[in-house]
Amino acid sequence: MNFRRVLPSLPLTVTVIAFWMIMVADLSLVQWLFAIVLGVVIPLFAARLDREFARIGNVRLVPKMIGVLIWDVIVSNVEVARLVLGRESNITPGFIWLPLDIANIHGIAALTSFITLTPGTVSAALSEDRKYLLIHVLNLKDADEVIAGIKRRYEVPLMEIFP
Structure with missing residues (x-):
């Protein structure tokens, strides 16, 4: 199994998990599991978006x-x-x-x-x-x-x- 296919963006996964846990302010196992599911699913959808990255000049x-x-x-x-x-x-x-x-x-x-x-x-x-x-x-x-x-x-x- 290709790791990049499951987690296309580890930083995004970690960010989603962290923000979810901050928003719910509940450290229960259920919230951790839900945060992990969101952290896996959201980057999969985000990877499909056509992104244009900002090039900065002057x-x-x-x-x-x-x-x-x-x-x-x-x-x-x-x-x-x-x-x-x-x-x-x-x-x-x-x-x-x-x-x-x-x-x-x-x-x-x-x-x-x-x-x-x-x-x-x-x-x-x-x-x-x-x-x-x-x-x-x-x-x-x-x-x-x-x-x-x-x-x-x-x-x-x-x-x-x-x-």
Whole structure:
């Protein structure tokens, strides 16, 4: 019998067992047996998943990216407050499709998070081929300007962080 076939990931097995025992806070034999069963079964299913591992490139850009995100969140909060407290007719919501140059799924996940964390924009959908991201914008005046800003401020640096 092939050991790897039964336990494809020993670290995952140990982690599952440890977390189960911590969650139940009961050291009885029944809980240990159940934890072991979970520790064997869960990695078997997890091994079947198509996983993409994160490749990290230039991590020196991370502090700058965090600074840009914090600044954008602050500025967007002020802008959204101004819009919400102003006349409703001044708000022009809309959807845009952002063409993606970034291919790394972890970079795409970071990009969608940055967009959603910034008030006034929400990531709505990713196309099946991962080449377009649907974004809802609270006040859409110029779609090309929004796309250019997202690409310049987020996507280009993320492509260096996640090559």
